[in-house]
Every structure is written in C-alpha cells, then in structure tokens.
Amino acid sequence: MALGEAKPPPRPARPERPSLRPPKEMAKRRAFGSRAGRIALLHALAHIELNAIDLAWDLVARFAGEELPRAFFDDWIEVAAEEAYHFELLAGRLAKLGARYGDLPAHDGLWEAAAATADDLLARLAVVPLVLEARGLDVTPQMAARLERAGDTESSEILLHIYRDEIGHVAIGLRWFDRLCLARGLVPEVVFQERVRRLFKGELKPPFNHPARAAAGFPRDYYEPLAGRERR
Numbered sequence: 001m002a003l004g005e006a007k008p009p010p011r012p013a014r015p016e017r018p019s020l021r022p023p024k025e026m027a028k029r030r031a032f033g034s035r036a037g038r039i040a041l042l043h044a045l046a047h048i049e050l051n052a053i054d055l056a057w058d059l060v061a062r063f064a065g066e067e068l069p070r071a072f073f074d075d076w077i078e079v080a081a082e083e084a085y086h087f088e089l090l091a092g093r094l095a096k097l098g099a100r101y102g103d104l105p106a107h108d109g110l111w112e113a114a115a116a117t118a119d120d121l122l123a124r125l126a127v128v129p130l131v132l133e134a135r136g137l138d139v140t141p142q143m144a145a146r147l148e149r150a151g152d153t154e155s156s157e158i159l160l161h162i163y164r165d166e167i168g169h170v171a172i173g174l175r176w177f178d179r180l181c182l183a184r185g186l187v188p189e190v191v192f193q194e195r196v197r198r199l200f201k202g203e204l205k206p207p208f209n210h211p212a213r214a215a216a217g218f219p220r221d222y223y224e225p226l227a228g229r230e231r232r
C-alpha cells in the first residue's frame with residue numbers, strides 16, 4: 001500500500017454495545033473462581049484490545065504527514081494486526097463461556113490518552129506503548145497465574161500469548177521513541193519523563209515487571225523516577 005493522507009476522527013467509531021461508562025462507575029472485577037468473574041475479566045481485556053487496534057491505526061493515520069520512514073508505518077500496522085488477533089482470541093474465549101463482547105458495560109477512559117497526545121508524536125509514543133502497554137506487562141503474568149489456579153488454562157494461555165506479543169509492542173514503541181528523540185537532538189529518558197508527567201494522569205504504579213520491560217529494551221532509568229508509592 002502507498003502512504004496517503006487521512007484525517008482520523010477524534011474518537012473511533014464504536015459498536016452500539018457495550019455501553020461506555022465513566023471509569024468510576026465500573027464494577028470491581030469479581031473473583032476469578034466464578035465463571036461470571038472470568039467473563040468480566042475477559043470482557044474488560046477485549047475492550048482494551050479493541051482500543052489498542054484503534055490506537056495503532058490512529059498512530060498510522062494521524063502522523064502520516066510527519067517525516068517518518070516507511071518502516072515506522074509497517075511496524076504499527078503489524079501491531080494493529082496483532083491487537084486484532086488478541087481481540088479475536090478473547091472474543092472466542094468469551095463465546096466458549098457463553099458470553100460476547102458487548103454484554104457488559106465497558107469503561108470510557110481508554111481514549112483519553114489518545115486525545116491528550118493527538119498533536120505530539122513523542123507524547124503519544126511515551127504514553128501509549130511505553131506507559132499503557134508497559135503496564136500490561138506488569139499485571140498480565142499474575143492475571144494468567146490466577147486464571148490457571150482457578151482451573152481456566154485456556155484463558156490463561158491466551159493471556160500469556162498476548163503478554164509475549166506485548167513485549168514486542170513495547171520494544172517497537174521504544175525503538176521509535178529513541179530514534180525520533182535522537183534525530184531531534186533530545187535525550188530520550190528526559191523527554192519520556194517530561195511527557196508522562198505533563199500528559200499522563202497519575203504516577204506509574206509499581207511493582208514493575210523489570211525482566212519483561214528489559215526484554216523490550218526498556219531501561220529502568222526511564223520509568224523508575226516516575227514511580228508512585230507502592231500500595232499495600
């Protein structure tokens with residue numbers, strides 16, 4: 001495909017269901033031991049993946065006007081395809097549990113990060129792959145382990161598949177973030193911390209999954225200075 005020009009909408013189109021609610025109104029996830037609890041978890045994750053598909057395509061469309069090599073767009077299209085596969089895996093699992101995406105309400109906070117960084121590519125890369133997707137690396141292994149303990153090996157394996165792919169997404173995010181910073185004569189970790197402090201609500205939540213972040217090439221001195229206090 002040739003690279004053209006596009007003006008992506010401020011918010012992506014959404015199916016009629018799920019109904020979108022403010023994050024505060026979302027019910028707490030139930031215990032994974034119950035089928036309803038697992039459906040709630042898989043539904044929430046499917047919603048995140050649907051947003052991830054849009055975020056990847058938004059990155060392609062919104063920044064097509066900037067001077068970027070072809071490989072930048074190829075990388076994010078590959079990410080978009082993997083996010084679509086993640087959505088399908090979760091939707092398939094929900095179907096086996098007798099549910100489908102749209103059955104439960106979903107929270108509407110996920111596009112905020114995109115809106116806040118719509119005119120700043122470095123900010124978008126800092127907040128989306130390097131904060132939000134990196135956060136997924138921190139929390140997914142425990143979720144997979146809890147599903148496994150609850151006897152739901154199939155869901156657990158889906159989460160681990162997603163986890164491995166997401167290490168790649170963080171790696172791609174970091175590679176482009178560093179490259180664009182260096183091309184502009186900027187120090188990547190300084191720019192990262194400045195953008196996150198200014199545009200991402202809240203501190204980064206420890207504990208971090210350092211080995212997974214390291215596997216993505218993400219050094220601690222980027223994100224550790226942004227860590228909030230560990231909650232007990």
Ligand SMILES: [Fe+2]
Pocket residue numbers: 049052082083086162166
């Ligand atoms: Fe994903």
Ligand SMILES: [Fe+2]
Pocket residue numbers: 052079083133165166169
């Ligand atoms: Fe991802």
